[in-house]
Amino acid sequence: MNTRIRTRVPATLAGLVTLATAGGLVTAAGAPAAAATVTCNSPVWKVQFFANTTFGGTPKKTACDTAISENYGSGHPAGVSLPNDNFSARWSLTRDFGSGGPFTFAAETQDGVRVYLDGVRKIDLWKNVSTTQKKSVNLTVPAGKHSLRVDFVAWTGAANVKFTYTPRTSATVDKVKPYGPSGASVAYDRTAHAASLRWAANKEMDLAGYRVYRRPSPGSGWTRISGSGLVTATTYTDKSAPATGANFAYEIRAVDKAGNESGGTADLYITTVDRTAPVGPSKPVYSYDGTTNTTTLSWTPNKETDLAGYRVYRRPSPGSGWTKVSGSGLITKTTFADASAPATGASYGYEVRAVDKAGNESGGSTDIIITTADKTGPAAPKGLAVGYDLWQATLGWQASENAVGYEVSAAPAETGPYSVVATTTAPGKVRVAAPVNTPRFYRVRAFDAAGNPSAYSEVYADDGVDRTGPLAAPTGLNAVVRPGSTDVHWSMAWPAYEDWDNGGSYRMYRSPGRTLDRTTMTRVTCGWDSDSADNRGNCNDVAKRQGTHYTYAVAAVDPFGNEGPLSAPLTVRVALPPVTGLKATPRTDGVFLEWDASTEPDLARYQVFKAESYDDGDGGTIWLAHRVDYLSPSDTSFLHGSEADGETVRYVVVPEDTEGNLLDFDDPALNWVEVTELGTPPVE
Structure with missing residues (x-):
């Protein structure tokens, strides 16, 4: 028994009835082959x-079957009931060859094969053979649809068959142009400015691709x-079509592998969107009328x-920000007059731009530069303020840009009449004479270098009441401290001279302690030997306690009682504080005194006083004191040698500072100690 091998089975031999190509793949729906008519879509073979x-x-x-390339070996096709020998197969199809051209038909077979084109035999290998026989034929297939048929017979032994038909693509052989697509x-997309072309695929088997052509319409140059x-x-x-609003035509041409190009398709027309601006106008001729x-x-x-019209633009020169001055519409003439440029003496550039009917605007013409006449004054001054002081009004305001001078006017009523009371080149303090306690109204205007005036400032109403104290504070405070009084001296700067000369004065304030406390300071009533002048002053302060720190400040006062700023403070100490812990011990050799050491940094020395009692002649007693010694600042004890006579006496130790200040021995702040000496008082 022979072993039968099938090396390739047609696509439908497993019971498929219909089969077609889809995306290069073979698809089918199944049913018994003998039960229905089989339809195969060209160029698939029907077998x-x-x-x-x-x-x-x-x-x-x-x-x-998608191809004829079978090797049945010594058997028959699988999936079909056939004898091992003496069976046959017939492949057929009808397809569109497009424009036709030269082809090669090639067949290989064992046993017999015959190939027909439109029923005409082209290959004939029709005999029982024991080896594969081959034959190829070059021929020309006419344009259009044609039928192919391949008959195969397996008589005995091994069986195989193969057939191909391929275009001949050599340029020397193929001179046949493809059909035009x-x-x-x-379709034209105006937003994307894109022309999208589509066409049906050509039928030629040797098609290589397509070329797309464009020309202006009307026009002949593709x-x-x-x-x-x-x-x-x-x-x-x-x-790539120019976006000019012009018409263009397209055509597509097919090209085969031999390089033959078809004729073009019927022309396809579009009108492009217009995005191409006109050419910028020529440089304008211009004139400037300074009067208008x-x-x-x-x-x-x-x-x-x-062309639809023109637009005119203006900008400061130098400058880069163009402003359209020709209005919202288009200028249809070739002239334009502009009277809207600020008449400030500044320079301006002008340019003209053309606009087409699609709204495309050209670049600007060459700029022309003009300089306007200066007819515009500065901005009105702002921030006018008035202060009254010593029969004069002092005015100040903010500077106006481009102003070189100012004019001050005053009136007894807000509505006028106003008269010029001062002129100045700067907006600083301007002083004008004004009656005291009399309302007046003021206004200011600025002038530029060309003499153009600004509008007037807002009117400022002043009541003429002097609420302004001297502007400067006294300086250079110093003091001479004596037992029982302190003389404070100062100097006065120039701004206060007018206040003094017209009845001004000074006030001195004092607060206890080492710093000036405005909440506790009191005004000092100066003593009999105080003195003042326009540029200096001194005040004798007697209302104070020795051994205490005081801080002084002085202010100038104008004739209306307005007080100026306080001077820098001056701190003084009347005298060192009393010693503490004083004790007196009677001894046979005198009285021994002890006390606590002073911590004052400017202690110079101690003075020791002794007091003795006497009959005052009126039945009373008086104590008379005298100094008994000076001691160094490091001493904290002292032996006063005296006769031990049983007398009752008093002692006090008084610290003295480096400036010689010390408390008077009768100052109530001193801590006197009373001691009875040893011994027996003498008998009188």
Whole structure:
């Protein structure tokens, strides 16, 4: 028994009835082959199997096959009931060859094969052989649809068959142009400025691709726009057409592998969106009328056929911000007059731009520069303020830009009449004479270098009441401290001279302690030997306690009682504080005194006083004191040698500072100690 091998099975031999190509793949729906008519979509082959060598009777199987390339070995096709020998198969199809051209038909077989084109036999290898026989034929296939049929017979032994038909693509052989593409269309996207072309695929088997051409319409010069290569898809998008609002025509041409190019498709037309601006106008001719502040421009008309009009722009010169001055509409003439430039003496540039009917605006013409007449004054001064002091009003205000001078006017009523009371080149303090306690109204205006005045400032109403104290504070405070009084001296700067000369004065304040406390300070009533002048002063202060720190400050006062700023403070100490812890111990050799050491940094020495009692002649007693010694600042004890006579006496130790200040021995702040000496008082 022979072993039968099938090395390739047609696609439908497993019971498929219909089979078609989809995206290069074979798809089918199944049913018994003998039960229905089989339809195979071109260029898929329809194959029929017969159990004889004459192709007679009903086929044992009908199926679809994408290629003829079978090797049945010593058996028969799988999936179909056929004898091992003496069976046959017939492949057939009808397809569109497009424009046709030269082809090569090639067959290989064992045993017999015959190939037919439109029923005409082209290859005939029809005999029982023991080895594979081959044959190829070069021929020309006419344009259009044609049928192919391949008959195969397996008589005995091994069986195989193969057939191909391929275009001959050599440029020396193939001189047949492809058909021009069909079904071409174009759609234009005005937003994206893109022409999208589509067409149906060509039928030629040797098709290499397509080329896309464009020309102006009307016009005859075609330009290939699809690049140096070929388009292999059946779509193409063009964004390179000039966006000028012009008409263009497109056509697509097919190209085969031999380089033959078809004729073009029917022309496809678009009108592009207009995004191309006109040419900028020529440099305008201009004139400037300083009397009316009017600039007049004129220019040569543009030549564009779709011109809609012009716009005129202005900017400061130098400067970069252009402003349209010709209004919201377009200028249809070639002249324009502008009287809106500020008449400030500044320079301005002008340019003209053309606009087409699609709204595209050209670049500007060459700039022309004009300088306006200066007829504009500065801005009105702001921030006018008035202060009254010593029969004079002092005015100040903010500077106005470009102002070189100012004029001050005053009136007894807000509505006038106003008269000029001062002129100045700066907005600083301006003083004008004014009656005291009399309302007046003031206003200011500025002038520029050309003499143009500004508007008046807001009116300032002043009541003429002097609420302004001297502007300067006394300086250079110093003091002479004596037992029982302190003399404070100061100097006065120039701004207070007027106040003094017109009845001004000074006030001195004092607060206890080492710093000036405004909440506790009191005004000092100066003693009999105080003195003042316009540039200096002194005040004798007697209302104080020795041994205490005081801080002084002085202010100048104008004739109306307005007080100026306080001077820098001056701190003084009347005298050192009394010693503490004083004790007196009687001894046979005198009285021994002890006390606590003073911590004052400016202690110079101690003075020791002794007091003795006497009859005052009126039945009373008086104590008379005298100094008994000076001691160093490091001493804290002292032995006063005296006769031990049983007398009662008193002692006190008084610290003295480096300036010689010390408390009077009768100052109530001193701590006297009383002691009775040893011994027996003498008998009188």
